[in-house]
Amino acid sequence: MIRVLSAISFLLAGCATTNDYVYKLYPGPVLDDSELATIRLDDGVYQMKIDGLTFHWADYATAKVKPGQHEIDFTAMFGVSVLVNSSGWDAAGTSGIVDLEAGRTYSARSDRTTGYGYQMFVWIEDVDTGEVVAGSRKP
Amino acid sequence: MRTQSRLTVCSTRLAVLLIVSLCYGCVIIPVPVKPEIEVLDAVTIAEDARVTMGPRQLLDEVAKTIIDENQHIEIIDGLTFRDTAFPDGGWRMADLLDPSIARRTADALDVSHVAVIEIHKTNDWEETFNVFVPLAFGAMSGEEKSRMSVTIFDLHEPSNTSEIWVTATGKARAFMLVIYGIGTEPLTLGSVYKGIAREIIAAVTVGQKKDQARIALLAAENIASLPDLPGDRHIPETCGDNQLSYQDSEGDRNGDHRDNAPVSANSNVEAGDNEAGNDDCGREKVADRCRLEVGEELVVLAVESCAPHFEVSDNSH
Numbered sequence: 001m002i003r004v005l006s007a008i009s010f011l012l013a014g015c016a017t018t019n020d021y022v023y024k025l026y027p028g029p030v031l032d033d034s035e036l037a038t039i040r041l042d043d044g045v046y047q048m049k050i051d052g053l054t055f056h057w058a059d060y061a062t063a064k065v066k067p068g069q070h071e072i073d074f075t076a077m078f079g080v081s082v083l084v085n086s087s088g089w090d091a092a093g094t095s096g097i098v099d100l101e102a103g104r105t106y107s108a109r110s111d112r113t114t115g116y117g118y119q120m121f122v123w124i125e126d127v128d129t130g131e132v133v134a135g136s137r138k139p
Numbered sequence: 140m141r142t143q144s145r146l147t148v149c150s151t152r153l154a155v156l157l158i159v160s161l162c163y164g165c166v167i168i169p170v171p172v173k174p175e176i177e178v179l180d181a182v183t184i185a186e187d188a189r190v191t192m193g194p195r196q197l198l199d200e201v202a203k204t205i206i207d208e209n210q211h212i213e214i215i216d217g218l219t220f221r222d223t224a225f226p227d228g229g230w231r232m233a234d235l236l237d238p239s240i241a242r243r244t245a246d247a248l249d250v251s252h253v254a255v256i257e258i259h260k261t262n263d264w265e266e267t268f269n270v271f272v273p274l275a276f277g278a279m280s281g282e283e284k285s286r287m288s289v290t291i292f293d294l295h296e297p298s299n300t301s302e303i304w305v306t307a308t309g310k311a312r313a314f315m316l317v318i319y320g321i322g323t324e325p326l327t328l329g330s331v332y333k334g335i336a337r338e339i340i341a342a343v344t345v346g347q348k349k350d351q352a353r354i355a356l357l358a359a360e361n362i363a364s365l366p367d368l369p370g371d372r373h374i375p376e377t378c379g380d381n382q383l384s385y386q387d388s389e390g391d392r393n394g395d396h397r398d399n400a401p402v403s404a405n406s407n408v409e410a411g412d413n414e415a416g417n418d419d420c421g422r423e424k425v426a427d428r429c430r431l432e433v434g435e436e437l438v439v440l441a442v443e444s445c446a447p448h449f450e451v452s453d454n455s456h
Contacts, residue, residue: 021195024218027228052189052362059195 023060025050036064037100041074045108045122048074049095067102071095072134076110076122084116092120094135104128111138165320172309172325174334179302182290188232188359190225190255192217197332201256202356204336211351212340215250220355223247232359235292236300245294250353252343253292256335257359260286262328264311277315284308285327289335290359291342301342305334 024030039055040062041048048055048063051071055063075093082088092110100106105127112120123135192198202214221230224244232255234240245251263284271277286306293299309325343352 023192023195027222027225027230029222052187053191053360054193056193059193 019058019061021060023055023063025053025055025063026066031064031066033064034103035067037067037102038105039063039065039100039124040105040107040127042107043110044076044078045074045110046077048072048108062105065100067100069097069099072098072124074108074122076108076120078110078112078120080118084118090120092122094122094124096134098124098134100133106133109137113138164318165315166322168321168323170309170323170325172307172327172330174305174307174330176334176338177304177306178338179304182300182302184233184236184290185361186233188257188361189230190221190232190235190357191230191360192221192357193360194256194258194358197256197258198356198358200332201336201339204332205339205356208333208336209340209344209350212343213351213353215248215353215355217355217357220244220248220250220253221357224253232290235294236297238297241292241294241297248355250355251294251347252352253294253355253357254339254343255290255292255357255359257288257290257361259288260284271315274317276317277320278313279322280310280312282308283311283325283327285331287331287335289339291339303335303338303342305331305338307331307334 026036039048039050041055041057046057049072050063050065073093073095075091078090078092079088080090092112106124107127108122108124110120110122112118119138121136121138123132123137125132125137198217205212205214224235224240225231235253235255244253263286264281265284266279266281268278268280271279284306286304288302288304290300290302307325307327307330309327309330311323311325313320313322315321339354339356340350343354344350
């Protein structure tokens with residue numbers, strides 16, 4: 001049994017993909033991370049617009065912007081039961097002006113409750129402090 | 140004994156599941172598709188289009204295709220080009236038509252052309268037929284379409300800027316019997332990549348020795364576009380400064396105009412290249428060309444606009 005499960009895990013690992021590319025979303029020379037705000041996409045968030053420009057998880061692992069106010073717009077996809085939603089999926093998003101600080105890493109996240117009347121939550125949080133800077137976290 | 144019996148049953152079920160999954164067969168046959176190429180006689184650059192490196196994988200694929208087709212073409216780093224052409228940011232695509240920006244960038248990087256790709260459709264799927272009975276049979280057919288455009292800026296001669304649209308459409312079909320299936324998959328995206336690559340090669344190697352050229356490859360993004368969700372489509376609301384109105388097939392105006400043609404763009408001026416005149420907006424009026432996707436057709440609207448028109452002209456001194 002253990003050998004079979006190990007074999008399945010080994011095969012499935014071949015489907016995993018990672019990329020280390022960084023999206024430089026500011027002009028001029030490359031700056032140190034302490035002078036930039038870093039954004040990454042987690043959970044079911046596959047795409048984000050930062051100041052109108054698309055940042056997709058398949059293209060870049062993180063995006064780096066200069067600190068300050070930025071227009072952020074993103075949507076998370078959720079798989080749901082066809083009994084709840086006939087399409088089998090649902091989406092929730094948030095958009096607005098977010099104040100990003102230098103030297104910080106921010107994560108776009110999503111989560112939902114389950115069952116009838118489920119709720120979806122999307123938010124952006126500071127990875128180090130856990131502070132929510134946009135959207136609302138699942139209670 | 141009871142525990143051993145349960146373990147035996149569980150192991151047996153797992154083994155059966157594994158065997159079934161290995162025996163399940165689905166064969167997909169890739170079908171190459173010929174791209175349709177359309178060269179515009181005028182360049183349509185949206186005022187809010189930005190040069191980006193966002194679709195990195197797309198740019199890598201097109202670059203690889205270009206090099207596979209012509210090894211004498213050198214493609215420089217797109218980010219280096221972007222940061223050299225736009226040292227203060229902004230990244231407005233129309234600024235590449237400015238001769239001072241174009242020549243400064245060309246001289247700094249020793250690059251002759253920049254090709255800017257805009258994505259319009261990627262593997263867009265429209266199902267035409269579908270029947271499925273689980274563990275019995277199933278059949279499906281549909282159409283897949285991919286479409287991109289490329290604007291090729293000649294950095295030494297801005298008047299040589301050209302815009303080309305590449306579309307690839309193919310039919311997909313699948314048939315399934317119990318757990319075995321066979322289907323065809325049209326390779327529309329790869330076809331568009333090849334079409335784009337060949338048009339870029341043709342444009343940048345004109346008059347060059349040994350078909351050599353040193354170019355940059357970037358993408359364009361209309362920052363006024365709506366975010367893409369599965370099943371959603373960007374419905375163009377404006378053409379230049381003009382608001383477009385839509386009418387449904389029954390002739391009634393409503394808010395849902397996903398598959399409808401624009402009724403008008405509040406002008407009946409015929410298309411004319413850079414015709415100008417005074418109007419009540421206080422600025423020079425020009426005839427803009429706006430290229431819109433309406434249903435399955437590409438519609439070129441020529442409308443009067445008070446918006447600045449990015450005229451491609453030779454301002455060399």
